[in-house]
Amino acid sequence: MTITDQRPDAAAARRAPRWAYAVAGVVSALAAMGVGHVVAGLLYPPASPLLAVGSYVIDLAPTPVKEWAVSTFGNADKPVLIASVTVVSLVLAAAVGVLARTKLRLALVLGAALILIGAVIAATRPTGRIVDAVPSLIAAATMSGLLFLLHKRFLLSDATSEEGTAEELPESPTDHNARETGALWAADRRKFLIAAAGTTAGAAALGFLGQRVGAPAAPSITAKDLPKPTNSLAPLPAGLETKYDGISKFVTPNDDFYRVDIALSVPRIDQNTWQLTIDGDVDKPLTLSYADLLEMPMIEKDITMTCVSNEVGGGYVGAARWLGVPVRELLDQVGVGKGVDQILSSADDGITISTPIQALTDDRDALLAVAMNGEPLSPTHGFPVRLVTPGLFGFVGSTKWITSMTATTYAKESAYWTDRDWVIDAPVLTQSRIDTPRGLETNPAGPTIIGGVAWAQQRGITKVEVRVDDGEWQEATLGPDAGIDYWRQWYIEWDATPGRHTLSSRATDTTGETQTDAKATPFPSGATGWHSIVTMIA
Ligand SMILES: Nc1nc2c(c(=O)[nH]1)N[C@H]1C(S)=C(S)[C@@H](COP(=O)(O)O)O[C@H]1N2
Ligand SMILES: [Mo]
Numbered sequence: 001m002t003i004t005d006q007r008p009d010a011a012a013a014r015r016a017p018r019w020a021y022a023v024a025g026v027v028s029a030l031a032a033m034g035v036g037h038v039v040a041g042l043l044y045p046p047a048s049p050l051l052a053v054g055s056y057v058i059d060l061a062p063t064p065v066k067e068w069a070v071s072t073f074g075n076a077d078k079p080v081l082i083a084s085v086t087v088v089s090l091v092l093a094a095a096v097g098v099l100a101r102t103k104l105r106l107a108l109v110l111g112a113a114l115i116l117i118g119a120v121i122a123a124t125r126p127t128g129r130i131v132d133a134v135p136s137l138i139a140a141a142t143m144s145g146l147l148f149l150l151h152k153r154f155l156l157s158d159a160t161s162e163e164g165t166a167e168e169l170p171e172s173p174t175d176h177n178a179r180e181t182g183a184l185w186a187a188d189r190r191k192f193l194i195a196a197a198g199t200t201a202g203a204a205a206l207g208f209l210g211q212r213v214g215a216p217a218a219p220s221i222t223a224k225d226l227p228k229p230t231n232s233l234a235p236l237p238a239g240l241e242t243k244y245d246g247i248s249k250f251v252t253p254n255d256d257f258y259r260v261d262i263a264l265s266v267p268r269i270d271q272n273t274w275q276l277t278i279d280g281d282v283d284k285p286l287t288l289s290y291a292d293l294l295e296m297p298m299i300e301k302d303i304t305m306t307c308v309s310n311e312v313g314g315g316y317v318g319a320a321r322w323l324g325v326p327v328r329e330l331l332d333q334v335g336v337g338k339g340v341d342q343i344l345s346s347a348d349d350g351i352t353i354s355t356p357i358q359a360l361t362d363d364r365d366a367l368l369a370v371a372m373n374g375e376p377l378s379p380t381h382g383f384p385v386r387l388v389t390p391g392l393f394g395f396v397g398s399t400k401w402i403t404s405m406t407a408t409t410y411a412k413e414s415a416y417w418t419d420r421d422w423v424i425d426a427p428v429l430t431q432s433r434i435d436t437p438r439g440l441e442t443n444p445a446g447p448t449i450i451g452g453v454a455w456a457q458q459r460g461i462t463k464v465e466v467r468v469d470d471g472e473w474q475e476a477t478l479g480p481d482a483g484i485d486y487w488r489q490w491y492i493e494w495d496a497t498p499g500r501h502t503l504s505s506r507a508t509d510t511t512g513e514t515q516t517d518a519k520a521t522p523f524p525s526g527a528t529g530w531h532s533i534v535t536m537i538a
Pocket of ligand 1: 097257258259260261262263305306307308347348350351380381382393394395398400402460
């Protein structure tokens with residue numbers, strides 16, 4: 001502080017500097033987020049102010065931005081989003097703090113108002129209820145209350161302007177003088193910083209606690225409670241990964257299965273209260289409980305699932321043995337009207353998904369699945385029940401946490417992704433991926449296995465070819481066959497020579513269609529192109 005502190009503005013001189021107010025704003029906001037997160041964790045996790053705003057950002061983000069985020073951050077897209085929302089919130093909170101230095105009342109109102117945006121968003125989401133505003137209301141009160149307290153207790157050192165701090169103020173005229181020139185603040189600074197650090201630690205603890213109490217409980221059903229399938233599939237044979245390192249496992253372990261959804265907190269669904277409603281243009285609407293569903297005849301089916309956002313060579317693909325009720329049978333039971341061309345399913349995270357009626361009623365055996373690889377669905381993969389439609393990308397056929405299926409038409413109702421310009425009919429495209437060697441890795445010269453997976457659900461793979469640099473396409477050996485809806489592993493032996501090589505792969509399906517070399521982005525109907533990697537041989 002300089003000579004300008006010689007009372008140019010008495011009020012300002014008695015207050016702590018701007019940065020201290022900015023800090024007060026930030027720690028108040030952190031505490032508010034922490035409190036809101038815990039309250040939401042207890043009531044309904046998605047109603048946490050931070051998550052509500054994050055979900056709103058996801059819903060509003062233009063498709064190219066979403067695609068960019070998914071391809072840049074991959075499975076870290078959600079943490080990156082939350083971190084960004086947090087940073088922006090804290091910058092605003094710092095500004096509110098600085099404002100509090102001169103316009104306290106306005107700052108307190110503004111700080112609360114910013115957090116109340118979360119209340120409005122939470123309560124008006126597709127699945128929102130009025131009570132979902134509660135976490136943000138409490139957070140808003142925390143923000144203003146704490147900012148006021150910090151101001152009064154640590155930042156404002158004026159005996160005359162506010163009551164309550166008077167008894168702590170020194171009496172002598174010299175002390176008074178010192179206070180007005182900022183010396184007293186210097187003495188208080190330590191206490192303030194300790195309080196700020198303590199509040200930050202408390203907020204972090206609350207955030208952590210909120211995550212804990214809000215986490216979905218492990219399903220209380222276990223593998224042995226699952227019904228026996230009416231078709232008993234033979235166990236799948238050992239895959240190529242048992243012979244050649246680096247090729248994707250024939251069956252993707254549940255814990256390694258990719259995850260793509262809009263849910264910022266994994267839905268926590270009680271299997272005892274969960275219900276599925278089948279309604280719309282049907283003769284006899286139906287409501288099923290989880291127990292009802294488990295009593296219905298179920299089948300097992302090996303299905304590879306793919307995300308439309310998967311880049312060529314990407315990891316948004318996985319293969320599993322699913323157990324469930326064929327959707328066709330449920331739709332037969334309710335009697336679907338003649339004009340129906342889509343089933344609009346909705347889910348606990350507020351999404352809606354349109355699936356063409358054809359894909360749900362033909363013999364491909366789209367399933368309302370309850371288990372994956374012999375285990376009940378995990379909360380991340382849709383517990384208690386999800387749709388799995390072979391041959392269609394996940395965003396049009398694989399609704400997780402499903403709660404309703406409405407028989408309707410594309411003309412009448414449009415789904416979440418349709419509103420964001422993705423295609424309506426989204427068949428999985430014929431694709432292959434090189435898993436080994438890995439791109440940009442250096443390997444020794446000599447005999448080398450080039451291997452990977454290929455898929456063309458509903459058509460099946462007949463051939464995978466590999467090319468080294470600009471050489472001839474060579475046919476790879478295929479691994480075991482688990483049906484047209486399941487991927488095939490493949491490999492080829494290569495006598496690697498020193499240098500830098502480009503390896504490419506392409507698959508051909510049973511219709512004779514070969515994976516095109518024309519490159520397309522994932523939006524709006526799935527990426528295309530050969531998979532090429534560069535490998536260094538030393
Ligand atoms: N309720 C719900 N279901 C959903 C989604 C979602 O956001 N919400 N995403 C879909 C998409 S885009 C894909 S690719 C698959 C992914 O399923 P997984 O996370 O089990 O791999 O789920 C689909 N089902
Ligand atoms: Mo997806």
